[in-house]
Amino acid sequence: MRTIPGVKVYGDFSVKERAAVVTLNIKDYDSSLVSDRLAEEYEIYTRGGGHCAPLMHEALGTKEQGAVRFSFSHFNTEEEVEKGMKAVEELALE
Numbered sequence: 001m002r003t004i005p006g007v008k009v010y011g012d013f014s015v016k017e018r019a020a021v022v023t024l025n026i027k028d029y030d031s032s033l034v035s036d037r038l039a040e041e042y043e044i045y046t047r048g049g050g051h052c053a054p055l056m057h058e059a060l061g062t063k064e065q066g067a068v069r070f071s072f073s074h075f076n077t078e079e080e081v082e083k084g085m086k087a088v089e090e091l092a093l094e
Contacts, residue, residue: 020072031066
């Protein structure tokens with residue numbers, strides 16, 4: 001997702017020990033609205049907003065916008081991950 005124009009992905013993906021969580025924003029879109037659209041239009045359920053972590057969002061500079069959080073588990077398929085990437089790309093192209 002980091003290569004999609006207009007998408008900002010947060011976090012260090014160079015470390016092996018990390019949670020299966022991807023946090024991102026699309027352009028300057030409100031993260032809660034992006035999360036709602038992912039659910040309503042793509043049936044992809046994420047969490048948008050401040051995630052009860054105001055200090056983290058202050059450090060990231062996303063205090064007002066929040067962020068969209070994808071949380072994965074071993075139950076997710078590659079097809080679901082690809083569907084999420086395609087949905088984010090479509091929203092970013094608007």
